[in-house]
Amino acid sequence: MSGRILHIASNTFREAVRDRVLYNLIVFALLMCGAAILVGQISIDIERLVVVNLGLTAISIFGIVIAIFIGIGLVSKEIEKRTLYTVLSRPVRRWEFIAGKFFGLAGTLIVNTFFMAIGVFAALLYVSHHFQASDAGVLVALYFIILQFLIIVALALFFSSFSSPLLSAIFAFALFIIGTFAEDLRGFAALTHGAERWLATGAAYLVPNISALNVISQVAHGEPVAGQLILYNTGYALLYSAMVLFGAILIFEHRNLK
Amino acid sequence: MRPSRTVTVAATLLVITTMAGSILLLRLVDKARQGATLQEVLYISSPQALKRLSLGYSGLMADIYWTRAVQYFGGNQADNTNNYALLYPLLEITTTLDPKLLVAYEYGSNFLSAGPPLGTGQPKEAAQLVKQGIQNNPDQWHLYYDLGFIYYMGMKDYKAAADAFAQGAKLPKAHPFMRVMAANMAAHAGDIQMARMMWTTTYESSTDKQIRANAAAHLRALKVDQDISALNTIISRYENQTGLTPHSFAELIHAGVLRGVPLDPLGQPYKLTADGSVAVSDPDDLPFITQGVPLGYKPPAKPKLLPVN
Amino acid sequence: MSAIEILGLEKTYPVGFWRKRPKRALKPLSLTIEEGEIFGFLGPNGAGKTTTLKMLMGLVFPSGGTARILGRPIGDPAMQAQIGFLPEQPYFYDHLTPRELLTYYGQLSGLTTKEAERKVPEMLDRVGLRDAANVQLRKFSKGMLQRVGIAQSILHNPKVVFLDEPMSGLDPMGRHEVRDLIEQLKHEGKTIFFSTHILSDAEALCDRVAILHLGELRKVGAVADLTSAIGGRIELVWRGATIPQAFSALGAECHATGDTVRALVPESSQEAAMEALRREGLRLISLTPLRTSLEDYFVSQVKPSEATAGGKP
Structure with missing residues (x-):
């Protein structure tokens, strides 16, 4: 069972690599080089701040774009090209297919993020000539960014399991945007009353809570991230992506693959 | 073949448990980073920068920041933490993002100008905010009124208050009281009549329940102050005439100086205590009173505002 | 199994x-x-x-x-x-x-x-x-x-x-x-x-x-x-331009081309057709049993319902 999930995951990874997804690393490398050199010349004392802010923001945006645009095609493209039929006619369970696809794309993003992270640390070393203790915060921010990716991949896959790629992209992107304001949404909900409050609170808790996973500005200012928050965020992101993934499995299990 | 029952049941159960778990953890996350959203203000403190960052969707962004300001103020009030350092920056960002968001100026200046526990006691910032509002919305007489109010109540600057009222009175739809207030400001500064006129205007011109309740409570407090002054005059006259200290209103009624037991603005009878001083029977319902507070009374942390219809 | x-x-x-x-x-x-x-x-x-x-x-x-x-x-x-x-x-x-x-x-x-x-x-x-x-x-x-x-x-x-x-x-x-x-x-x-x-x-x-x-x-x-099941047919070819009277009664399809005639008759009428030709003194060139192809069968199966399907409003 786990073997088949692994094979599907590695095929998904290979597909992303061969479709030249990792070319974004070149753009990223150019961006980091340019930033490191320029910042060193024009600003004093905030080189580190700019490198961390720019680097982490770029990692996050690149990854989310990849997660959405590959994620939405994970299932629908396989149906369109009829490749899914040959896979599912074999002793492969539908849930194994979904799980394999998820791990494949998540793995792609983790590898991609790993290379980008090297770029950020290289740029940091270039501008400040040594690492500081507070640079550990950058690792935490990177970890949180990967947790964000897990949620987005799960959402894109979820929509892909029953909707067209275009609609899936719109839904996934909209949820990402709403998710970055999840805390404000819960604030809005707290201001309403009665039945509306229940509805609004329910909706506010169901959208992905992306904002808590974004600590870029905090670590750019060298502030530490509480260990408790790391723990809770990990738990939250894993449970939330699992929830979305199980939802995708539930829908996909019942789908007629016309 | 049917969809697998095992997969269906297992996935449904797992969706429910992971959903419950994620909500639980989200509450923990929220607790672990209380006010973290607001800390953003510390990173991007320039409202102009934020406006550019909102990519043209500044209206929505303003609404979000306004909610944050209300939440921040309400949250801190509930917790009794008297640290409101972020309120003014939040309001400044909100009104920069949407300069026409009148509620932010009016409500915001209300938060800032009133002393604790109703507000943050920052009348200078309140005046600054309203001035910005006037600059962006010069045709809103209400903002001039708010400004005059802050000068009068918060800063006791009667000259500036008179100027604000006078300017606002020139606007076409201005409340008629504005002109009267401008005229009387210099002569009757600090007088109960003046205060009553201002709170009446607030009460009449606002549609916000909270603001109206607050104005009504202040009007009742003024009435209590007036009543008790009048009662004290009667009592001292009675003492002078008879040389006796009255211990109840019944004595005064018997002597023919009172027609009945006097009632406070809420219809409750005033009490005459053994030492001859007048007090209200339920001080919780009458916040802001300066006279008639029973001896040893401790006001609640948050003033009780009776709802208005 | x-x-x-x-x-x-x-x-x-x-x-x-x-x-x-x-x-x-x-x-x-x-x-x-x-x-x-x-x-x-x-x-x-x-x-x-x-x-x-x-x-x-x-x-x-x-x-x-x-x-x-x-x-x-x-x-x-x-x-x-x-x-x-x-x-x-x-x-x-x-x-x-x-x-x-x-x-x-x-x-x-x-x-x-x-x-x-x-x-x-x-x-x-x-x-x-x-x-x-x-x-x-x-x-x-x-x-x-x-x-x-x-x-x-x-x-x-x-x-x-x-x-x-x-x-x-x-x-x-x-x-x-x-x-x-x-x-x-x-x-x-x-x-x-x-x-x-x-x-x-x-x-x-x-x-x-x-x-x-x-x-x-x-x-x-x-x-x-x-x-x-559909029943076979036989192709008869003879020299000349004459078509015996009896052929129409047999339900044959006849085509005259140049100096030969080609006729398709049901398998069951083979003997009767041969007899008719002999009587007229016509010289038979070839006799071929035609195997019905699956295609014919397919068409015969599919056609009628297609007509009804097409006839529906």
């Missing part, structure tokens, strides 16, 4: 966006296919062939009925490991080479890495793709893709192979190769269930065929049985 048993399998799809109306894609279908058979599943486009195959593969859930393959229910992994499937016009993962693709499918079918390493090159040789083994599939022609498709369906040595329109879109050479492959598979003792709308292929290969039209099974049987 039968290779495939289909018992009252049916499918109704809801169609339309708002008010969904049911559309019957397949009326209750019952079929039994024995082990070692090549079974042709015939019908025009839209007859319900692909729907049936998808239900057997567990891709579409039937609205009613059941089916068993190799004695096991649909969706049973133990059964799925012993069947192969080639969908209609497959594309496959075009970022892979045939070697990688076959290895991937082999792994999904439960082959160990070692088995896959041994079997994949063998299979590539067998379908004639040895030289293209390391070329990405995006550069493949349709015929080459079809070969890859057949390779993936038989790689894990399945007992039953399902092929959906395996010959469509291929050039004559390609079709010939696929035919040969199917015959080889039969020699290896595999059961083959293939759908097609190309009759000559079915005629050349199948032990038995089923004819499906508008979601309904019209006929099942051996090719010879079906064609004989």
Whole structure:
């Protein structure tokens, strides 16, 4: 069972690599080089701040774009090209297919993020000539960014399991945007009353809570991230992506693959 | 073949448990980073920068920041933490993002100008905010009124208050009281009549329940102050005439100086205590009173505002 | 044990966006296919062939009925490991080479890495793709893709192979190769269930065929049985321009060309026709019994209902 999930995951990874997804690393490398050199010349004392802010923001945006645009095609493209039929006619369970696809794309993003992270640390070393203790915060921010990716991949896959790629992209992107304001949404909900409050609170808790996973500005200012928050965020992101993934499995299990 | 029952049941159960778990953890996350959203203000403190960052969707962004300001103020009030350092920056960002968001100026200046526990006691910032509002919305007489109010109540600057009222009175739809207030400001500064006129205007011109309740409570407090002054005059006259200290209103009624037991603005009878001083029977319902507070009374942390219809 | 048993399998799809109306894609279908058979599943486009195959593969859930393959229910992994499937016009993962693709499918079918390493090159040789083994599939022609498709369906040595329109879109050479492959598979003792709308292929290969039209099974049987049922005709050619009077009574179709006449008469009237010719003193040049092709049968089966279908408002 786990073997088949692994094979599907590695095929998904290979597909992303061969479709030249990792070319974004070149753009990223150019961006980091340019930033490191320029910042060193024009600003004093905030080189580190700019490198961390720019680097982490770029990692996050690149990854989310990849997660959405590959994620939405994970299932629908396989149906369109009829490749899914040959896979599912074999002793492969539908849930194994979904799980394999998820791990494949998540793995792609983790590898991609790993290379980008090297770029950020290289740029940091270039501008400040040594690492500081507070640079550990950058690792935490990177970890949180990967947790964000897990949620987005799960959402894109979820929509892909029953909707067209275009609609899936719109839904996934909209949820990402709403998710970055999840805390404000819960604030809005707290201001309403009665039945509306229940509805609004329910909706506010169901959208992905992306904002808590974004600590870029905090670590750019060298502030530490509480260990408790790391723990809770990990738990939250894993449970939330699992929830979305199980939802995708539930829908996909019942789908007629016309 | 049917969809697998095992997969269906297992996935449904797992969706429910992971959903419950994620909500639980989200509450923990929220607790672990209380006010973290607001800390953003510390990173991007320039409202102009934020406006550019909102990519043209500044209206929505303003609404979000306004909610944050209300939440921040309400949250801190509930917790009794008297640290409101972020309120003014939040309001400044909100009104920069949407300069026409009148509620932010009016409500915001209300938060800032009133002393604790109703507000943050920052009348200078309140005046600054309203001035910005006037600059962006010069045709809103209400903002001039708010400004005059802050000068009068918060800063006791009667000259500036008179100027604000006078300017606002020139606007076409201005409340008629504005002109009267401008005229009387210099002569009757600090007088109960003046205060009553201002709170009446607030009460009449606002549609916000909270603001109206607050104005009504202040009007009742003024009435209590007036009543008790009048009662004290009667009592001292009675003492002078008879040389006796009255211990109840019944004595005064018997002597023919009172027609009945006097009632406070809420219809409750005033009490005459053994030492001859007048007090209200339920001080919780009458916040802001300066006279008639029973001896040893401790006001609640948050003033009780009776709802208005 | 039968290779495939289909018992009252049916499918109704809801169609339309708002008010969904049911559309019957397949009326209750019952079929039994024995082990070692090549079974042709015939019908025009839209007859319900692909729907049936998808239900057997567990891709579409039937609205009613059941089916068993190799004695096991649909969706049973133990059964799925012993069947192969080639969908209609497959594309496959075009970022892979045939070697990688076959290895991937082999792994999904439960082959160990070692088995896959041994079997994949063998299979590539067998379908004639040895030289293209390391070329990405995006550069493949349709015929080459079809070969890859057949390779993936038989790689894990399945007992039953399902092929959906395996010959469509291929050039004559390609079709010939696929035919040969199917015959080889039969020699290896595999059961083959293939759908097609190309009759000559079915005629050349199948032990038995089923004819499906508008979601309904019209006929099942051996090719010879079906064609004989329709009744054969005889072609008579003689010299001269005369057509004996008796021919019209026999229900013959006659065509005069130059100095010969060609007539088609029912098999049963052969003696009477010969007798008539003898009486007139006409010289017979040739007498040919005409075998009814599956095509004729197919047309005779499909035509009437198409007329009624077309007549509906």
